[in-house]
Amino acid sequence: METNFRSATLLWLTCLSMTLQAQEQPTMTLGSLWQEVEHNYPGLQAQQALVTSKASQQQAVKSQALPQFKIQAQNSYGTFEGSNGAFFPQAGFFNVSGNPDLLTGTxxxxxxxxSAVVEWEVFAFGKQQQENQAAQAQYQQQVxxxxxYILQLKKELALRHIQNLYATANCDWMNKNADRLKSIKSITEGLALSGLKPTADNLLAQSSYLQAAGQQSYWKGNRQATHIALTELVGNSIxxxxxxxxxxxxxxxxxETYTSTAAETVEHPLLTQYKQEASYFEHSSKSIARAGLPSIKLLGGYAIRGTGIQAHTATDKWKDGFSNxxxxxxxxxxxxxxFSSLLTNQHKKKALNKQTESAEKKHQTYEQALQTNIEASQVQLKEQVHQLQQTHQAIVHATEAYTMYMARYKSGLITLSELLQIQQLLEQAEKTHIEATQQYWKQLVTAATLTADFDFLFTNL
Incomplete structure (x- = not known):
């Protein structure tokens, strides 16, 4: 019986602990907000459309290696008087063949x-292969x-969520401050009515309370504004x-301490973008260089022709145009x-080579800056945690001091100005802690952006 009682007690305590933990953990995390952004934000859909467009362009480049098949059909009506001489077969000409002097009729x-013509480029010194690789690099660059873009959107969402939390924390802080000043005002009012304290104390306490009430309105509006800004990204009411x-x-x-779960092998999207940009220019340069070389094609064609010209007679009947x-x-x-493209392509190749060099230098520059900023961010985060621990301890001490000074004021041992000074110290300690907390979370956003890893923030913010 005693064993059953102990088991039931242990089970009850476990359930109570789980319930308290569930109550402390916020239901609306940054991760849940991001799921809404992924589903609703049109900017992400626009980026996906661009990726799909590049994928289609890549397939179009690959299809150029297939045999090119062309077909045409014509039915025409006109004269057939031939002429002697020579000409260049430029675009826009039409062919007429016949001798009316030898024919009777019209x-x-x-x-x-x-006609149907097939043209298949079977060898072009690797030009098609370089074009395919350039198209692949362009697609990867768009990805x-x-x-x-997603990384920057996550950063913007996190900052707006932090601003909303910061404004809400300030609103709650000012509410507590106003409640303390209201309590002081009530005490001074009672002491003034009983003649134990001068009326000036009551007026001073009332003035301090009204200032806090004004700050309450400011932070209430700030909280509503940041909530609206957050809703704009999420797309739904939150x-x-x-x-x-x-x-x-x-x-x-x-x-808690920040730990990045990003693997060292995962490259930052901006580094990947510069890398693929350099690859695109490199393969484009090679393709341009090989385009100046000859290409070998297999050709095949079939044609059928009919005319209204008989052996010695020409007719203008439509059906006779399909005979003979x-x-x-x-x-x-x-x-x-x-041959003339050799010089032109050489200049194009030089231009693309310089663009390749520029993209490679941008990659190196950002890679160096990225590593330096990550190290600086880790150091700053460590020191900010120490700051938060100290500001939290300062609040504890200031609260204890305020409680003791309140008791001394009620006993007439100190003046109201001394009590208000202690209250301002407590107010400043709470405000400093809120500011330090905001800077800590913002620094976490910076670290997550630099490492391209928002898992920690999505889980814990």
Missing amino acids: DQTFNTFG AQKEA DTLDANHVRHFLSFPLH SVDNYLVGVGITWN
Whole structure:
């Protein structure tokens, strides 16, 4: 029986502990807010559309290696008087063949023509391969750009959430301060009515309370404004922060330490973006250089032609334009080489090489700055934790001192000005702790942005 009682007691204590922990942990974390942003924010959808666009461009570049198949069909009506001479076959010409002097009938007739041509570039000194790699680099660059955008969006969300928590904490702080001053005002009012204290004490206490009440209105408006700014990113209405959130915001840094879960092998999105940018320019440069070399193509074609011209007679009837048909096919190998592009492509190659060099230098510059900023951020975080521990202890001592001085004032041992000075010290200690907490969380955001790892903040903020 005693064993059952102990087991039931242990179970009850365990459930009570779990309930208290659930009450202390805020329900609306930064991670839950980010899930809403991922689902609703149109900026992310715009970035995904750009990635999909680059993927389609990559497939379009790859499809250029496939045989190019062209087909045409014509039905025309016109003269067929031939002419002697020579010409360059530039775009925009049309062909006429015939001799009206040897034919009877009309000098106008219908014609029918259809053709299908296949052209397959089988060898171009690796130009197509370089174009494919350039398209792949451009796609990866867009993916990295999207990841960098997501990283900045996470940073903006975290900062707005911190601002909302900061404004709520200040609002609660000013409420407590106003309550203390209201209590002092009530005490001075009673002492003044009983003749134990001068009326000036009551007026001074009332003046201090009214100032605190004005600050209450300011922080209330600030809290509402930061809440609206946070809602703009989330896309849906969110609950107002409660005392649990503020308590967690202020006390969490006192007993937890920041640890990044990002693997050392994971590259920052901006570094990846510069790296892929350099790769794109490099492969584009090689593709331009090889475009000046000849290309070898397999050619094949089939054509069918009909005309209204008989053996010795020409007719202008539409149906006769499909008669007297002849068909031909042609296959072969062709080599094309644009010599004049050699000089032009050489200049284009130099320009792309310089762009490659620029992207590589940007990568090196950001990599060096990133590592330095990460080290500086870790040092600053460590010192800020020490600051928070000291400001928290200062609040404890100031609260104890205020309680003792309040008792001495009630006993007539000190003046109201001395009590208000102690109250201001307590007020300043609380304010300093709130400011230090805000700076700690902001520094965590900076560290998370530098390491591209927001897991810690998503879980604990």
